[in-house]
Amino acid sequence: MRSSRHFWATSPSMIPPITTALLAAAIFVADTATDLEIAVAVFYVAVVLLSLNFCRTRGVWLVFAGCVALTVLSFALTRTGSLQSGLINCIISISAIGATTYLALKIESAKAAVHEARAQLAHVARVTTLGELTASIGHEVNQPITGVVTSGNACLRWLSAQPPNLEKAKQAVERMLRDANRASDIIGRIRGLAKRAPPEERKWLSINDVILETLALTRSEIEKSGISLQMQLAEDIPLALADRIQLQQVILNLTINAIEAMSADGPRQLLIRTVRDGTGSAIVAIHDSGGGLEAGKIARLFDAFYTTKREGMGLGLTISRSIVEMHGGRLWAETGTPRGAVFQFTLPIEGKTVA
Ligand code: ADP
Numbered sequence: 001m002r003s004s005r006h007f008w009a010t011s012p013s014m015i016p017p018i019t020t021a022l023l024a025a026a027i028f029v030a031d032t033a034t035d036l037e038i039a040v041a042v043f044y045v046a047v048v049l050l051s052l053n054f055c056r057t058r059g060v061w062l063v064f065a066g067c068v069a070l071t072v073l074s075f076a077l078t079r080t081g082s083l084q085s086g087l088i089n090c091i092i093s094i095s096a097i098g099a100t101t102y103l104a105l106k107i108e109s110a111k112a113a114v115h116e117a118r119a120q121l122a123h124v125a126r127v128t129t130l131g132e133l134t135a136s137i138g139h140e141v142n143q144p145i146t147g148v149v150t151s152g153n154a155c156l157r158w159l160s161a162q163p164p165n166l167e168k169a170k171q172a173v174e175r176m177l178r179d180a181n182r183a184s185d186i187i188g189r190i191r192g193l194a195k196r197a198p199p200e201e202r203k204w205l206s207i208n209d210v211i212l213e214t215l216a217l218t219r220s221e222i223e224k225s226g227i228s229l230q231m232q233l234a235e236d237i238p239l240a241l242a243d244r245i246q247l248q249q250v251i252l253n254l255t256i257n258a259i260e261a262m263s264a265d266g267p268r269q270l271l272i273r274t275v276r277d278g279t280g281s282a283i284v285a286i287h288d289s290g291g292g293l294e295a296g297k298i299a300r301l302f303d304a305f306y307t308t309k310r311e312g313m314g315l316g317l318t319i320s321r322s323i324v325e326m327h328g329g330r331l332w333a334e335t336g337t338p339r340g341a342v343f344q345f346t347l348p349i350e351g352k353t354v355a
Contacts, residue, residue, distance in 0.1 A: 020050040024070065031074040036086025041071040041093035045100040052104055064101040068094050115220030140186045147179035204239040207247070207282050207347060208274055214251040215272070221259055227268040234275050237282045238349045246323045247347075250331070253316040254286045254343045260309065261290025261341060269340075281329065281346040289340040298333050320345075 024047045031040035044067035051063040075090045155172035158165040211233065215222075222229050255270070262268045271287040293301070300306050302321050307314030317331075324331040324345045331345040 015050050015053055017051075017054050020047055020054075023047055023050065024067065028070045028074060031071070032077050034078075036075070036078050036081030036083065036089065038081075039089035039093050041067075041074060041090065042096050044071065044093065044097045048097060048101050049104055052108055057105055057109075060101060060105060064097060067097050071097070115223070141183055144179035144183040144186070148176050148183075151175040151179065201243045201245070202241050203244065204241055204350075205244055205247075207237060207240055207242075207284060207349075208233040208235075210242075210244060210247045211251055211272060211274065211284065214248045215255065217252065218255050218259065221256075222270065225259060225262065225268065227259065227262060227270050230269065230271045232271065232273040234273075234282075237274055237276055240282065240327075240347045240349045242327050242347060243323075246327075250320040250323050250345065251284070251286075253320045257316060257343070258286055258288035258290065258341070261288050261292075263290075266290075267339075276349070277346065280348055282349045283344055283346050285342055285344040287336055287340060287342045289336070292339055293333060293335050293341045295335065298335075301333055302331075 024044065027040060027043045027047070031038075034040055047067055048060065048063055051060050055063060071090055071093050075086055078086065151172045155169050155176070158169040158172060211231075215229075255272075258270055262270070267289040269287075269289040271285075273283075273285045273287070275283050275285075277283050302317045303314075304318045305314040306317075317333075321331045324347070328348045329346040331343070334342045334344070336342045
């Protein structure tokens with residue numbers, strides 16, 4: 001049997017508010033029932049920390065106020081023990097709860113800033129590459145194509161004139177051929193650009209590591225969208241000779257597409273799998289539970305500029321496929337079972353195993 005690592009990186013709801021309320025109630029009962037010398041109220045710090053899972057800043061401060069009120073109430077209701085020790089314990093507990101609340105909120109806001117920065121980085125990495133490409137391809141190819149259309153119209157006019165002007169029509173056809181060749185040269189140059197993967201950029205790397213590094217960029221997006229992420233990474237995959245940045249780009253594109261496909265209501269499950277296929281390749285599969293793919297349109301998804309998104313550029317899959325093919329692999333899409341889509345690619349692997 002193939003060994004795999006399974007873990008749920010995010011679970012949509014962790015400790016629910018009701019459990020936190022029950023904990024607060026238990027602390028209150030214990031604090032009231034025990035002597036004033038025993039500072040049970042200090043455990044309210046746990047209540048504050050748990051409230052971070054489901055409250056925003058103001059809510060956490062309200063929880064803090066509630067814990068302070070319960071601490072004071074317990075102090076007033078407790079009949080046994082030294083009043084002086086009780087007062088000192090009460091002050092210590094309230095200070096601990098206050099300090100915990102303040103520090104926890106500070107840490108949370110720092111974490112939010114890091115998540116935001118990561119999301120921006122992932123977005124910028126994608127948009128910069130694709131945006132630059134779109135702009136240049138669009139501009140470069142558009143000019144000769146407009147030329148072809150203009151000369152085509154002129155040719156038609158010369159041919160339908162009475163009598164037809166064959167010399168002028170011939171010149172128009174020559175201009176059409178020249179422009180069409182220019183467009184084809186531009187596309188050839190762009191292809192050459194994409195194929196230019198200098199050998200020194202290719203290194204022996206673990207595909208699982210590249211997946212984990214890339215997911216770190218989208219983790220906050222995944223968490224924010226309430227998506228539960230499952231990873232099944234086979235541990236017996238040998239190293240692949242590949243360009244790390246380009247592989248990251250493929251995984252990032254496929255992951256972002258999967259996240260975007262799951263933005264509607266419904267189950268939000270993302271599964272990323274790696275396996276050895278037994279023919280010298282690793283397979284990376286990205287399953288989502290989104291709207292899925294129309295069987296008749298699957299082949300078109302990989303066409304340049306094909307997009308169904310309002311802000312889409314329709315280049316992510318085209319570029320991803322060319323990167324995978326440059327590495328000697330294959331990238332394809334299938335409809336998921338019972339729903340969603342599965343994008344898979346293969347990558348040739350050698351006998352080297354992860355150190
Ligand atoms: P873009 O994301 O800019 O639209 P892509 O080339 O990455 O460009 O994707 C092309 C199209 O393929 C998308 O507009 C979408 O219709 C479809 N697609 C890609 N990934 C998925 C997916 N996981 N589920 C459903 N449709 C998808």
